Amino acid sequence: MKLYSYFRSSAAYRVRIALNLKGIEVEQVGVHLVKEGGRQNTPEYRAHNPQGLVPALELDDGTVITQSLAIIDYLEAIRPEPRLVPADPVLAAKARAVALTIACDIHPLNNLRVLNYLKGPLGHSQQEADEWYRHWILEGGLDAVEALIEGGRFCFGDSPSVADICLIPQVFNARRFKIDISHLKKIEAVDRHCKELPAFLDAHPRRQPDTEI
Amino acid sequence: MKLYSYFRSSAAYRVRIALNLKGIEVEQVGVHLVKEGGRQNTPEYRAHNPQGLVPALELDDGTVITQSLAIIDYLEAIRPEPRLVPADPVLAAKARAVALTIACDIHPLNNLRVLNYLKGPLGHSQQEADEWYRHWILEGGLDAVEALIEGGRFCFGDSPSVADICLIPQVFNARRFKIDISHLKKIEAVDRHCKELPAFLDAHPRRQPDTEI
CATH class of the missing domain: 1.20.1050.10 (Glutathione S-transferase Yfyf (Class Pi); Chain A, domain 2)
Known part of the structure; x- marks a missing residue:
């Protein structure tokens, strides 16, 4: 899987923590939010994420999941342990x-x-x-x-x-x-x-x- | 259960739809967001929800759950059908x-x-x-x-x-x-x-x- 990320994005930071807690390795692809007016605004990136925001998680079949909390729930579904959402x-x-x-x-x-x-x-x-x-x-x-x-x-x-x-x-x-x-x-x-x-x-x-x- | 709501709040509107889809009845308590400088800002309401926002769901034991999407996931947990989050x-x-x-x-x-x-x-x-x-x-x-x-x-x-x-x-x-x-x-x-x-x-x-x- 590929994670479109930016080092300083706090939403991407959340997903990086979740990936680490679950021990899931991904390829990180940096999307510079400032250079050239923001590379998140390029047609290439918008094709991955129409919101033009990071993070976005690209699955091996090319499906892209946007929104940090949706990505974290997806990780919870495919790798339930350790739990990130309490059972109760x-x-x-x-x-x-x-x-x-x-x-x-x-x-x-x-x-x-x-x-x-x-x-x-x-x-x-x-x-x-x-x-x-x-x-x-x-x-x-x-x-x-x-x-x-x-x-x-x-x-x-x-x-x-x-x-x-x-x-x-x-x-x-x-x-x-x-x-x-x-x-x-x-x-x-x-x-x-x-x-x-x-x-x-x-x-x-x-x-x-x-x-x- | 009690739902602290305001008719025009779109976050409360979400929870009302979810309750209806699942057929769960609650007592609605109106919190007027405009009158008297906003009743969500009173100490009485802030004791229920320190954010001073609606909606909030009060359970029968007095526990309060805030944030519309957290409330919807809670409803999904206690009344799984019909599903509001797809199984896949x-x-x-x-x-x-x-x-x-x-x-x-x-x-x-x-x-x-x-x-x-x-x-x-x-x-x-x-x-x-x-x-x-x-x-x-x-x-x-x-x-x-x-x-x-x-x-x-x-x-x-x-x-x-x-x-x-x-x-x-x-x-x-x-x-x-x-x-x-x-x-x-x-x-x-x-x-x-x-x-x-x-x-x-x-x-x-x-x-x-x-x-x-």
Whole structure:
């Protein structure tokens, strides 16, 4: 399988963690989101993913699966162990809700295409775009996640789930933009713990084939 | 079970369709998103859902599940028939990807809280907010969904899935804001077909206990 990825994409980062946790090897194909106006916008890439976003997983028969959380559920179906969605329906729903809080209500608002729209057509300054970014990471975002997770070593229970897989890349983004999250004690503890695990370490944006310093 | 809902919320509309398809009855509790500065922002409601968003499903033991797609997966777990996620892993991934394209990359950008932020702190006019709305419904949104779905009676195959459950409320929103989607032929056909089904009809914003004309 091939994973269309970009080292700094937090949605691609989620899929890299899931692949590592399940021990599935794929070929990574870097899609540079900035060079040449964004290579995700080329007709060649849009033929794979009409949304023009990464990640996308191409199966060996050429079928392409888009959307990080759909890819993770696909991986769960073809390689059930270790589980990334808890077996208990209520716990599964709680883990999925945290993943979706991040994947729906934080990340898309702060995505490159949205920041470009704010600074381009809407004429906002970098400072206003940064304040937008900070606002949506916290308000109804990580502030809510802090209340929703159990905390401890992982968001829920004793093994990483789809909640942790979405949380760690979002914390990386928050730190990258120097957003203070030191009041989010459970999130900081989960982040510290996950960072000790090879599956998370090896998925880090600094360690990918297409990484730029 | 209780569903915290708002008649016009397209995320709540999704859950109402799923409940109807599965024949699960719940008590609907209206949370008015506009009156009194938005009742989703009260401490009472935030105690149920720290995100301050609808929908939220309260189980009989008081546990609350947030996020429409997490609620739908929970319903799928406790009442597996009729299936809302196809059994085949690839088809399941495709249906989930369409649902997530709408739930992540269209809806949160056009949510009330975001439109309020554009018109409030960022000082944009109603016309600029409307153009923002139109842009994200189409670009990488329904334009991509049109390419991703098979089409026919439903998005995929011969029965409604989570893809249709997310699509129909999004089409309702597009029409409400008078956005021309007549070039999206597959979407229009699926919308026409779903509108004939009682599960979709009864979930419509005009037919809820808290509906206002």
